[in-house]
Amino acid sequence: MDRKRILVIDDEENFTKLIKWNLEKTGKYEIRVENSGLLGFSATKEFKPHLILLDISMPDMDGSEVAFQLKCDEDTKDIPIVFLTAVAKKEEVEANSGIIGGHPFIAKPVELEQLIDVIERNVY
Amino acid sequence: MMAEKAKILIIGAGKCGRALVELFSKIEKITIIGVVDFNQDAPGIKLAKALNIPTAVDYREFMNRAGLSCIFNSTGKAQIEEELMLSKPAGVEVLGGCSVNLIQELIEEREKVEQQLKGLAERRDNVVDNIGVGAIPINPKMEPLDCNKQVKKDEDLGKKDKIIESIIQNSAVATFVINSQHKVLYWNVACEELTGTKAKDLLGTSDHWKAFYSYQRPCVADIVIDNSFVDLDKFYKVYQGSTLIPNGLHAEDWYPKLGGRDRYIVFDAAPIYDTEGKLIAAIETLQDITERKKAEDELKKAYTRLKEMQNQVIQAEKLNTIGQLASGVAHEVRNPLGIILQGVNYLENKIPVKEGDISETLTMLKDSVKRADKIINTLLDFSRFTNLDLRPEDINSILESSLSLVKIKFESKNIDIIPEIKKDVPKVLADRNKLEQVFVNIFLNAIQAMPEGGNITIRSYGKKLEGIENGTSRREEGYFMIGEKVVVVEIEDTGVGIPEENLKKVFEPFFTTKGSTGGVGLGLSVTKNIIHMHRGIIYAESRFGQGAKVTVILKIAE
Numbered sequence: 001m002d003r004k005r006i007l008v009i010d011d012e013e014n015f016t017k018l019i020k021w022n023l024e025k026t027g028k029y030e031i032r033v034e035n036s037g038l039l040g041f042s043a044t045k046e047f048k049p050h051l052i053l054l055d056i057s058m059p060d061m062d063g064s065e066v067a068f069q070l071k072c073d074e075d076t077k078d079i080p081i082v083f084l085t086a087v088a089k090k091e092e093v094e095a096n097s098g099i100i101g102g103h104p105f106i107a108k109p110v111e112l113e114q115l116i117d118v119i120e121r122n123v124y
Numbered sequence: 125m126m127a128e129k130a131k132i133l134i135i136g137a138g139k140c141g142r143a144l145v146e147l148f149s150k151i152e153k154i155t156i157i158g159v160v161d162f163n164q165d166a167p168g169i170k171l172a173k174a175l176n177i178p179t180a181v182d183y184r185e186f187m188n189r190a191g192l193s194c195i196f197n198s199t200g201k202a203q204i205e206e207e208l209m210l211s212k213p214a215g216v217e218v219l220g221g222c223s224v225n226l227i228q229e230l231i232e233e234r235e236k237v238e239q240q241l242k243g244l245a246e247r248r249d250n251v252v253d254n255i256g257v258g259a260i261p262i263n264p265k266m267e268p269l270d271c272n273k274q275v276k277k278d279e280d281l282g283k284k285d286k287i288i289e290s291i292i293q294n295s296a297v298a299t300f301v302i303n304s305q306h307k308v309l310y311w312n313v314a315c316e317e318l319t320g321t322k323a324k325d326l327l328g329t330s331d332h333w334k335a336f337y338s339y340q341r342p343c344v345a346d347i348v349i350d351n352s353f354v355d356l357d358k359f360y361k362v363y364q365g366s367t368l369i370p371n372g373l374h375a376e377d378w379y380p381k382l383g384g385r386d387r388y389i390v391f392d393a394a395p396i397y398d399t400e401g402k403l404i405a406a407i408e409t410l411q412d413i414t415e416r417k418k419a420e421d422e423l424k425k426a427y428t429r430l431k432e433m434q435n436q437v438i439q440a441e442k443l444n445t446i447g448q449l450a451s452g453v454a455h456e457v458r459n460p461l462g463i464i465l466q467g468v469n470y471l472e473n474k475i476p477v478k479e480g481d482i483s484e485t486l487t488m489l490k491d492s493v494k495r496a497d498k499i500i501n502t503l504l505d506f507s508r509f510t511n512l513d514l515r516p517e518d519i520n521s522i523l524e525s526s527l528s529l530v531k532i533k534f535e536s537k538n539i540d541i542i543p544e545i546k547k548d549v550p551k552v553l554a555d556r557n558k559l560e561q562v563f564v565n566i567f568l569n570a571i572q573a574m575p576e577g578g579n580i581t582i583r584s585y586g587k588k589l590e591g592i593e594n595g596t597s598r599r600e601e602g603y604f605m606i607g608e609k610v611v612v613v614e615i616e617d618t619g620v621g622i623p624e625e626n627l628k629k630v631f632e633p634f635f636t637t638k639g640s641t642g643g644v645g646l647g648l649s650v651t652k653n654i655i656h657m658h659r660g661i662i663y664a665e666s667r668f669g670q671g672a673k674v675t676v677i678l679k680i681a682e
Contacts, residue, residue, distance in 0.1 A: 012459050012463065015462050015463045015466060018463060018466035022469050025473055086459045087454045087455045087458070107458070108458045108461065109463075109464065109465040109497055111465060111469065113469075
């Protein structure tokens with residue numbers, strides 16, 4: 001069975017590095033990391049991920065903006081997104097649900113086990 | 125020497141001569157046989173003619189009349205007097221010079237005295253007689269009798285009195301005067317206008333209080349008269365001694381129906397002394413400063429409102445700042461925590477299972493990450509309302525589990541718990557964990573209030589809300605309706621209590637009395653937030669030094 005492609009977009013380099021190691025170690029996922037919203041958005045078309053782990057608070061282009069742009073694009077609009085946030089702004093996500101869809105979110109810090117669980121439930 | 129009717133001759137018909145004519149013509153026992161002056165237009169000649177007294181230009185015409193007994197020389201001329209002394213018939217007296225002058229002065233003085241008496245009589249008619257009391261003597265100290273001087277003085281005084289009376293009567297400042305027996309001497313026109321009470325109803329009486337009050341009590345002038353400044357608190361909320369006049373008094377107050385409307389009156393009374401320093405009266409002025417007072421009150425209200433709003437803004441700003449701070453801290457702390465946790469997860473997969481101490485170390489790391497994360501959660505809880513997990517809950521069971529969390533502390537501090545819990549309390553719609561946090565916070569505060577030990581009484585009961593309890597805000601009032609069924613929890617301690625000024629503040633963020641030794645002052649404010657999230661009310665009551673009671677009112681589960 002093919003490994004699922006997961007794109008991790010987060011400006012915390014150490015975090016993404018560990019996520020990549022941890023997830024790839026399971027043998028189930030192929031991980032690509034981007035450390036900015038803008039780069040993550042452009043990498044999506046090329047990498048064609050099965051799921052995107054998307055940090056909300058990022059300096060150049062934040063997670064909700066990235067999600068919105070992805071939804072507007074025919075090629076990327078169906079890719080499931082799981083939000084990552086250190087500031088558990090659940091209501092912020094909810095308030096934008098009309099635009100970015102009712103995506104699940106994960107509050108940092110997150111245990112690997114829980115992360116895999118959320119990925120498995122949302123990946124297609 | 126004097127016949128039955130003395131016959132006299134008056135020489136000189138000037139001012140003095142005229143006075144003599146006037147005087148003697150009125151005396152029955154005297155007949156003026158003639159008035160002599162070379163000037164036939166002199167006033168004495170005119171008067172004589174009017175009285176049918178013979179006149180002449182030469183005195184010799186009358187010199188030899190039978191019965192002439194006395195010649196008055198009012199010319200003041202020594203030459204004529206010499207002539208008279210030589211030509212007068214034997215037995216005829218000649219009076220002139222000083223004597224005649226004296227008579228003239230006496231006559232003039234009498235006239236003045238008459239004038240004075242007339243003036244006094246008028247005054248008496250105006251004041252004294254009508255009111256039956258003595259008017260104030262403006263200068264009651266009598267000087268030794270010196271006729272001329274006294275007459276002059278009295279005349280001046282009469283004028284002065286009149287002027288003073290006019291000043292009082294016509295002053296635009298409402299004024300009244302009472303004497304030392306508290307009888308009204310003056311009640312001027314402005315005073316009539318202001319109070320709606322007529323002078324005629326008050327003059328001479330001690331009824332001036334009726335103009336202001338429905339029961340008998342002193343006015344400021346009465347207080348000045350009696351020098352009874354001790355009981356002022358009973359009569360006036362605002363008063364002070366005069367800043368200008370010794371023993372003067374200033375007071376002010378509202379009068380709901382004075383002169384037909386609500387008025388704020390400023391009273392100023394001053395004592396009136398005679399020249400010997402004896403208190404004889406008091407003058408009181410009234411000023412209607414209703415408009416100014418209303419404007420002032422409006423301003424005060426506006427200022428208070430502004431202050432309240434400012435406080436609210438500051439409060440909101442505080443909370444906003446806390447919110448931002450909490451988000452910032454959460455972001456900055458949770459990202460590293462996320463890395464640590466992922467790092468631990470990575471290491472867990474790397475190490476062989478048998479290396480017990482390493483996996484124990486990693487577990488400790490994970491636990492620490494979770495603890496730090498919990499603190500951030502509390503901060504976020506405080507900074508914004510998170511969603512509640514509302515379920516119908518038994519309040520008594522929540523109270524029990526809260527108690528079990530702090531039980532050890534109670535025991536160690538020698539604090540007894542007195543439960544007064546009703547069994548059939550209706551269920552409340554509540555987030556169990558959040559409410560536990562509420563009661564734990566209240567218990568912890570009670571423990572801190574009883575360093576020497578004491579009792580904590582815990583009550584829970586259901587009731588119909590009869591009224592909005594004290595200490596609640598408008599927002600809280602909106603949570604409930606009168607008659608609504610509620611559940612009440614009361615936690616009462618026997619500790620040091622809360623000073624009144626702090627009762628509302630205890631629920632404000634960052635309010636703490638613990639100083640550097642205690643917390644940051646967020647506990648009870650988080651508590652209040654949680655109760656608000658439940659659309660409930662929380663308030664504290666206390667008498668400083670006699671313990672405190674915290675009451676929580678919650679909605680029942682429908």
